[in-house]
Amino acid sequence: NNMNDIKTELLNTNNTLTIHNNTLSTEKEDLLSQKKKITKEKIIKAVLECAFSNSVGSASLSDISKKLGIKKASLYNHYESRDAIIDDTINYCGESLSRLSLIPAEMEMTARKYNCDVVLKGLVHRWIKIFEKEPFIQIYSFIESQKYFSSKIHDIKNECGKRFLNQIEIALNSLENAGKISAVSGEYRTSRAESFYALLNSLVDSYICSRKKVIRQNPKSGKGELFSFIAENEPDFKKADRLIENFCLSLR
Numbered sequence: 001n002n003m004n005d006i007k008t009e010l011l012n013t014n015n016t017l018t019i020h021n022n023t024l025s026t027e028k029e030d031l032l033s034q035k036k037k038i039t040k041e042k043i044i045k046a047v048l049e050c051a052f053s054n055s056v057g058s059a060s061l062s063d064i065s066k067k068l069g070i071k072k073a074s075l076y077n078h079y080e081s082r083d084a085i086i087d088d089t090i091n092y093c094g095e096s097l098s099r100l101s102l103i104p105a106e107m108e109m110t111a112r113k114y115n116c117d118v119v120l121k122g123l124v125h126r127w128i129k130i131f132e133k134e135p136f137i138q139i140y141s142f143i144e145s146q147k148y149f150s151s152k153i154h155d156i157k158n159e160c161g162k163r164f165l166n167q168i169e170i171a172l173n174s175l176e177n178a179g180k181i182s183a184v185s186g187e188y189r190t191s192r193a194e195s196f197y198a199l200l201n202s203l204v205d206s207y208i209c210s211r212k213k214v215i216r217q218n219p220k221s222g223k224g225e226l227f228s229f230i231a232e233n234e235p236d237f238k239k240a241d242r243l244i245e246n247f248c249l250s251l252r
Contacts, residue, residue, distance in 0.1 A: 038068060040078050040088060047089045048138035053216065056086070056146055090146075093139045094156040102127060102167040111174035116181050116248040121241055123171065124200055128207050128235055137215075140208055161197075168200075169193040172251075181251035192251065199247060203240045 046067040050059035061082055065072040079085045102123060104110055110119060131140050146153045172193055175181045184192065 038070060038074065038078070041092070042068060043075065043078060043085060044089045044092045045135060045138075047085060048093075048135060048142055051145070052138045052141050052212070056142060061085075087152075089142070090150065090152050090156070093143055093153075094159075096135070096139055097143075097156065097160050098163075100130065102164050103171050107171055107174045108177070111171070111178040111180060116175050116251060117241075117245050119171065119175060119180075120196065120244050120248060121237070124203060124240055124244060125235075125237055127200065128204055128237075128240075131204055131208055132211050132235065137208060137211065140204075141212060144205070165193055165197050168197050172196070175251075181248070196247060199243060203243070207235065207240075 043064065046064045047059055050063045050067055054063075061072045061075055064085070065075055075085070079088070110122075114122075130136055143153055143157065147157050169189065172181065173189070176183050
């Protein structure tokens with residue numbers, strides 16, 4: 001009986017120690033999260049990086065927490081579910097894109113100073129350079145890959161498309177007012193803006209796809225290192241420039 005009592009006491013002690021150790025482990029993880037200052041924005045950026053490397057669908061909570069260097073359970077300190085994280089990531093992408101402007105604030109002055117091909121090449125070059133760097137290359141990849149599956153992303157795409165198309169119309173109208181391209185009216189104004197926007201999207205998509213392939217074939221760890229070798233080389237705009245020149249010829 002005494003032996004049984006000792007065994008029971010030892011078992012209870014082991015259970016108490018196990019619970020105590022688990023509690024310490026959780027507390028240690030919480031302190032680690034605080035030390036790393038894990039925020040919702042950091043979680044969202046980790047989602048974008050995981051989705052960029054593989055896909056949105058395969059970006060699990062384990063992948064996200066591993067990217068952040070924390071335990072999966074710690075994510076629940078910030079979000080109630082994976083769906084909530086993805087939904088917030090979509091909002092983040094939409095807000096980031098809403099802050100972008102395709103054209104410079106001094107568009108009228110720029111149109112008076114430069115020829116059509118110089119202005120439009122400048123717009124395309126600047127746009128590509130924005131989207132080839134983080135976080136916008138991840139945002140672009142996330143939005144483009146999910147636009148067929150999320151009505152919210154579809155709405156973001158439409159809203160951004162309307163805004164950027166309007167800015168292109170402003171740029172072309174400025175060139176027209178400066179006498180750099182032929183004056184037109186009515187539907188043709190909208191048509192030429194839509195043509196340039198389609199060209200712009202095609203060029204950006206082609207360029208980002210090729211850049212993404214290079215990045216995925218050269219994985220590196222550490223913030224920013226993934227893109228450091230790309231930043232050393234200027235993009236090759238020869239093909240884009242030829243297409244823009246041909247587009248400008250059609251506007252004269």
